[in-house]
Amino acid sequence: MSHLFSTYLRWEIEPIEAWGSYLKSKDGTQYLDFTSGIGVCNLGHKPPSVKKAVEKQLNQFWHVSNLYESSSQELAALKLANASGLDYVFFSNSGAEANEAAIKLARKATGKSKVITFHQSFHGRTFAAMSATGQEKIKEGYGPLLDTFIHAPFNDLEYISSIMDYSIAAVMIEVVQGEGGVYVGTQDFLKGVERLCKQYGALLIIDEIQTGIGRTGENFAYQHFQINPDIVTVAKGLASGFPIGAVIGKSHLASVFGPGSHGSTFGGNPISIAAAIATMDEVFKRDFLQIVKEKGAYLIGNLQRDLSQTSLVRDVRGMGMIIGIELNHKAQAYIKELQNYNLLVLPAGEKVIRLLPPLTASKEEMDQAVSRITHILSAIEIGERHPIQPY
Numbered sequence: 001m002s003h004l005f006s007t008y009l010r011w012e013i014e015p016i017e018a019w020g021s022y023l024k025s026k027d028g029t030q031y032l033d034f035t036s037g038i039g040v041c042n043l044g045h046k047p048p049s050v051k052k053a054v055e056k057q058l059n060q061f062w063h064v065s066n067l068y069e070s071s072s073q074e075l076a077a078l079k080l081a082n083a084s085g086l087d088y089v090f091f092s093n094s095g096a097e098a099n100e101a102a103i104k105l106a107r108k109a110t111g112k113s114k115v116i117t118f119h120q121s122f123h124g125r126t127f128a129a130m131s132a133t134g135q136e137k138i139k140e141g142y143g144p145l146l147d148t149f150i151h152a153p154f155n156d157l158e159y160i161s162s163i164m165d166y167s168i169a170a171v172m173i174e175v176v177q178g179e180g181g182v183y184v185g186t187q188d189f190l191k192g193v194e195r196l197c198k199q200y201g202a203l204l205i206i207d208e209i210q211t212g213i214g215r216t217g218e219n220f221a222y223q224h225f226q227i228n229p230d231i232v233t234v235a236k237g238l239a240s241g242f243p244i245g246a247v248i249g250k251s252h253l254a255s256v257f258g259p260g261s262h263g264s265t266f267g268g269n270p271i272s273i274a275a276a277i278a279t280m281d282e283v284f285k286r287d288f289l290q291i292v293k294e295k296g297a298y299l300i301g302n303l304q305r306d307l308s309q310t311s312l313v314r315d316v317r318g319m320g321m322i323i324g325i326e327l328n329h330k331a332q333a334y335i336k337e338l339q340n341y342n343l344l345v346l347p348a349g350e351k352v353i354r355l356l357p358p359l360t361a362s363k364e365e366m367d368q369a370v371s372r373i374t375h376i377l378s379a380i381e382i383g384e385r386h387p388i389q390p391y
């Protein structure tokens with residue numbers, strides 16, 4: 001028997017090695033990995049510059065606590081500040097913890113407690129982050145939750161205008177909803193939310209945990225929309241697979257997180273920080289991000305073209321290298337079938353196949369993925385191959 005709680009519905013694949021865009025399993029199968037460890041390994045598996053930085057830190061020290069000065073945390077914070085246009089950073093170990101810190105920061109700064117979040121959103125599994133999340137299945141059985149979150153429909157400016165008032169501490173939003181189904185925010189909606197926040201003295205918190213660190217072809221996804229958040233949270237892609245999270249805040253919040261107001265034993269640990277600095281050095285470059293944009297447009301364009309005749313497919317959408325293929329059926333069986341064709345992809349919501357390829361994926365790798373996806377989704381549709389039971 002397994003002694004692990006069965007919180008994860010695990011795939012029947014056990015990785016033994018991974019490099020670049022590939023993952024090899026115990027039975028010797030080599031997979032093209034378009035999951036990047038759920039949007040974490042943005043530079044592919046084991047990028048050499050990150051490996052080198054981590055090895056260097058492994059030889060220096062592993063952990064000393066946050067009682068000491070840290071020029072490497074300072075450098076990592078500077079890079080995040082420069083890349084975001086915000087000012088101050090707190091390092092945590094995960095995305096949920098970064099969002100917890102963001103919520104605490106917003107409450108303390110405004111002296112208010114209500115936070116507006118959105119349907120289908122995902123903000124993490126801890127209590128405040130779970131309460132913030134706009135998906136019932138995440139919260140089932142855990143109530144009562146924090147009752148200070150108000151959930152509004154995504155991309156519906158009229159609705160949020162109707163509920164916004166001076167009692168709101170913050171609006172927390174993913175500009176591209178990841179786990180919920182790869183829904184891209186519209187320019188009008190996001191600009192409108194920013195305007196409402198200004199008007200009512202609410203802080204704008206952008207959850208960039210999945211979309212940050214180059215995923216969409218900008219440092220952070222909100223930069224596509226020319227909006228100015230007060231707080232930004234990041235995690236997944238920040239350290240190429242080492243556990244980390246960060247909350248980045250504007251200068252007007254500096255005094256809110258003073259000595260003793262927040263903390264973490266492991267947050268900003270030296271190994272993860274070394275990995276983060278090396279990762280940011282590669283990702284936060286104009287040329288690199290330009291190529292990510294081009295690759296994303298190429299991949300989305302080819303999927304749209306090749307799947308346009310497939311009635312199983314409702315929509316192909318995304319931004320840069322976060323891409324959703326919405327089906328008319330539950331996605332799970334097709335994801336499993338793609339594994340039989342040595343391609344690893346993710347679900348998002350119930351009916352969406354989500355691609356989070358490494359930002360370093362080559363054109364050939366993207367072409368291979370498109371051809372396998374097209375083969376599976378169209379062949380099953382017309383019943384050419386052994387059919388998957390439609391749900």
Ligand SMILES: *Cc1c(COP(=O)(O)O)cnc(C)c1O
Binds near residue numbers: 125174179207210
């Ligand atoms: C993954 C994710 C989180 C939670 O991050 P953890 O590290 O799993 O706690 C929060 N928000 C978004 C948008 C995410 O994609």
